[in-house]
Amino acid sequence: MSDRLPGFSTLAVHAGAQPDPTTGARATPIYQTTSFVFNDADHAASLFGLQAFGNIYTRIGNPTNAVLEERVAALEGGTAALAVASGHAAQVVVLQQLLQPGDEFIAARKLYGGSINQFTHAFKSFGWNVVWADPDDIASFERAVTPRTKAIFIESIANPAGSITDIEAISTVATKAGVPLIVDNTLASPYLIRPIDHGADIVVHSLTKFLGGHGNSIGGIIVDAGTFDWSTGGKYPMLSEPRPEYHGIRLQETFGNFAFAIACRVLGLRDLGPALSPFNAFLILTGIETLPLRMQKHCDNAKAVAEFLAGHPAVASVSYAGLPNDKYYQLARKYAPKGAGAVFTFSLKGGYDAGVGLVSKLQLFSHLANVGDTRSLVIHPASTTHSQLDDAAKIKSGAGPDVVRLSIGIEDKEDLIADLEQALGA
Incomplete structure (x- = not known):
């Protein structure tokens, strides 16, 4: 070279x-x-x-x-x-x-x-x-x-x-x-x-x-x-x-x-x-050989899914730094201009029960305790990964009772949105 x-x-x-x-x-x-x-x-x-x-x-x-x-x-x-x-x-x-x-x-x-x-x-x-x-x-x-x-x-x-x-x-x-x-x-x-x-x-x-x-x-x-x-x-x-x-x-x-x-x-x-x-x-x-290709697809998909959720009537809020109205948007532009990542959370108006229920209704998303997979993943942190914390600590860490965490994969974004739409509708 x-x-x-x-x-x-x-x-x-x-x-x-x-x-x-x-x-x-x-x-x-x-x-x-x-x-x-x-x-x-x-x-x-x-x-x-x-x-x-x-x-x-x-x-x-x-x-x-x-x-x-x-x-x-x-x-x-x-x-x-x-x-x-x-x-x-x-x-x-x-x-x-x-x-x-x-x-x-x-x-x-x-x-x-x-x-x-x-x-x-x-x-x-x-x-x-x-x-x-x-x-x-x-x-x-x-x-x-x-x-x-x-x-x-x-x-x-x-x-x-x-x-x-x-x-x-x-x-x-x-x-x-x-x-x-x-x-x-x-x-x-x-x-x-x-x-x-x-x-x-x-x-x-x-x-x-x-x-x-x-x-x-x-x-x-x-x-x-x-x-x-x-x-x-x-x-x-x-x-x-x-x-x-x-x-x-x-x-x-x-x-x-x-x-x-x-x-x-x-x-x-x-x-x-x-x-x-x-x-x-x-x-x-x-x-690692495909990391740049995957990460860009992860980020592009995550932004599309976050935008969909932000406009859905069953969703109370979306925490994704790639959205212009997010409190971390300017920090994302400074530190991660190519994309704000593929992991984010959203809150449902129905609270804890709605979060647990949504996870069980998704079909394309895999319900498991991991992130960063080529496959899209979902979990309800308050009942799993953060369950050892009390409610106040869960909220401080971003894992309140009504919160669902998504790790967006590299599938077609239209299919991911369709799966969330049917689960939210159900």
Whole structure:
């Protein structure tokens, strides 16, 4: 190729991949192996001592997974990435590098219900404490900062309501506080939003959703922006202090702008063990090749469906940032000019019962707990994904009792509208 930087669609197909040097296979092979042979004793010792890069054991790294990691890092504009078993696993591994028992992190209230549950309950057993802030009130993040704050966590497009978060404004708060900004970019994908361009230091994804895109494999990924100085103030000893298990190496000093990705691999993935299957990595890689095509179709369909629902007499309101009268419309134009995503919510005039009833009457939409599939999906969050929350918390997170969440697929929009029309009429 010339010196021209490849475009997004080219990276989605080619980044990280080369023909297999042994067989010439053009598709990335599935290296379905537990472990890898060393050249000799010195080679093995250098790998285990972090003095050389290479393959040891698939729990720590695998060539199929490595292509996936390089591809997503390229699409997000990061320095390095680490693939793990799920989006939830990505969150655990990230925060393990940053937090000690008794530390705090600030999180936006508008998050996927599973993340709210994980942060509120599961992380307590590690001694990690979440402090909630309102993404519609940037000052609430500033007020939440304490000497124990070690990170800020937001979603670029929030699940379930599809609201757009002002990444740059919250990045300013994180910079002032001297902590990294972590952005879950699952609903946007890098095709719509690249959080690193707006001040994110770490990006996480559930690969299960739009990046994989076909509802056939679970995975997660962590992308290191390479922008944060982990030695500042001694806040992050996992990265700045000598690591006894690696003969006193300081990861920040040794690995520079991809030290965080290395820490996640050799301290987090190595010991916690949420490894991604090479077979799942292969399926997700295949999905990423069509990401630009799919995401644009997702967005175009979602806008058409949202416009239909906004005009229907049974619908009380539609929360979709792609509609001109939506409160997040200007943020969508700033951060996601190609489209406001494919996941959004709407409220029915009949309340809770109407929401549950609509889900059962739809025929083309699949009723299940996922988003980002080629197929259109529907769920009633208050009775499922956000059911562990009380009513007040459900409303704050955008999942009130009358709310239905749609994940719009790549079918013909006319068929999706017809299915909603018959279900609403029924």
